[in-house]
Amino acid sequence: MRIDVVSLFPEFIAQCAGFGVVGRAQERALLSLHGWNPRDYAEGGYRRVDDRPFGGGPGMVMMIEPLQACLAATRAADPVVGPVIYLTPQGTPLTQAKVRQLAALPRLILLCGRYEGVDERLVAAEVDEEISIGDYVLSGGELGAAVVIDAVARLQEGALNDAESAIQDSFESDGLLDCPHYTHPASHALGEVPAVLRSGDHAAIARWRRQQALGRTWLRRPDLLDEASLSKADRALLEAFRRDSLPPSGEGGA
Ligand code: ADE
Numbered sequence: 652m653r654i655d656v657v658s659l660f661p662e663f664i665a666q667c668a669g670f671g672v673v674g675r676a677q678e679r680a681l682l683s684l685h686g687w688n689p690r691d692y693a694e695g696g697y698r699r700v701d702d703r704p705f706g707g708g709p710g711m712v713m714m715i716e717p718l719q720a721c722l723a724a725t726r727a728a729d730p731v732v733g734p735v736i737y738l739t740p741q742g743t744p745l746t747q748a749k750v751r752q753l754a755a756l757p758r759l760i761l762l763c764g765r766y767e768g769v770d771e772r773l774v775a776a777e778v779d780e781e782i783s784i785g786d787y788v789l790s791g792g793e794l795g796a797a798v799v800i801d802a803v804a805r806l807q808e809g810a811l812n813d814a815e816s817a818i819q820d821s822f823e824s825d826g827l828l829d830c831p832h833y834t835h836p837a838s839h840a841l842g843e844v845p846a847v848l849r850s851g852d853h854a855a856i857a858r859w860r861r862q863q864a865l866g867r868t869w870l871r872r873p874d875l876l877d878e879a880s881l882s883k884a885d886r887a888l889l890e891a892f893r894r895d896s897l898p899p900s901g902e903g904g905a
Contacts, residue, residue, distance in 0.1 A: 652683075652754070652756070652757060652758065652759075652803070652804075652807060653679065653682075653683045653685070653729060653731060653757065653758045653759075653848060654682065654683070654684050654685070654734070654758070654759045654760075654761065654800055654803075655684075655685045655686075655687060655725045655728070655733075655758070655759070655760045655761070656684065656685070656686050656687065656760075656761045656763065656793075656796050656800075657687045657689060657718070657721050657722060657725060657760065657761065657762045657763065657902055658686065658687070658688065658691065658761075658763040658791075658792070658793055658796065659688060659690060659700065659763070659791075659819075660763075660791070660793055661686025661687060661688050662686070663793050663797075664684070664793060664796055664797060664800070665684065665686055667793075667797040667800070667801075668684050668797065668800055668801075668804075670809060672801070672804060672805045672810055673800060673801050673804040673805070675810065676804040676807055676810040679809060679810070681807040681808070681809055681810050682800075682804050682807060682810075684800065685725075685728070687721050687724065688721070689713070689718050689720075689721040689783055691721070692716075692717045692718075692720035692721040692724065693714075693716070694716070694717075698717075699714070699717075700713055700714060700718075700858065701713050701714060701765070701766050702714050704848045706717060708767075709767075710766050710767035711766040711767060712766060712767050712769070713764060713765065713768065713769045713770060713773075714770060715770045715772060715773045718762070718769065718770075718773050718777070719773060719776075719777065719816055722735065722760070722762070722777055722844070726820065727758070729758065731757050731758045732757075732758065733756055733757065733758025733759045733760055734756070734759065734760065734779035734780055735760045735762055735777055735778050735779050735780075735848075736753075736759060736760065736762065736778070736779065736780045736781070736782055736799070737764065737769065737778040737780070737781045737782070737792070738761060738762065738763055738781075738782055738784070738792030738793075738795035738799070739761045739764055739768065739769075739776060739781050739782075739783060739792065739795075740780060740783050740786070740787070740788050740789075741783065742781030742782040742783040743780070743781065743782055743783065744781070744782075744783050744784075744785070744845050745757050745782050745783065745784050745785075745795075745798070745799065745802075747802075747822035747823065747826075748823075749782070750799075750802040750803055750806065751806065751831060752873075753799065753803050754802075754803040754806035754807065759799070759803070761792070761796040761799060761800075762777075762778065762792070763790075763791055763792030763793045763795070763796050764791060764792045765790070765791040776844040782795065782799065783795070784798045784799075792825070825879050825880065825881075826865065826875055826878055826879045827864040827865060827867075827868045827875065827876075827879055828864060828867045828868045828871060828872060828875070829864060829867075830859075830861075830863035830864045830867070831863055831867075831873075832859040833845070833848060834902050837849060845861045846858070849858055857889065861885065861888055861894050862888040862889070862891065863891040863892075865881070865885055865888055865892060866889065866892035866896070869889060869892070869893065870896070871881040874885055
């Protein structure tokens, strides 16, 4: 997969993407990343890329011309076609389902805004999709681009050493949160590893993990449970989890 990033700070993206799974995906040629700086396509001695907003108000707006020229050069660098995705808090919230869709494409062009954003005419003419990584405002789209790159890189075939781990992660198993994980030592001042995980009973372990995933989702993200398709066995596991987490009868509650 090829990802092009249009940003005033292309080095930032290169740095972010140089480590761990994303770095390895690049080394294994599963991902090729290319940075493009709109300033290189700006006219004049100052290579200006932003200007004051019409109508007044604080901040600056990224101008059409340097971004348009930069995007044209980006597209021309490879005949493979991919959507232009603008990272902005006004975009559609990123989900694992969206990540899966993007990861299956041969190319993405990520457009990072700075300042107050990008001239809306450029967005209307050149952008296929707007994505937000959450309901908060960052000082630019670069961190959003880094998040998209990380999330899609780890889904490339061969990027993870243990392909299972992607499937078992949060949101990959039916949109539920992940179960808790433990490693050695089994006994520690901070607590014991649950006995079932040391039992060697694989069916019981799978059941416990599923129940923990269901229970955690119920406790922390009940909105996700509404979307998940639960089997009869899942419902029974969740019911038992709920019962166990209720205070003993007579204490509190109505
Ligand atoms: N740029 C600024 N804030 C952002 C956000 N929340 N998501 C994506 N891009 C952004």
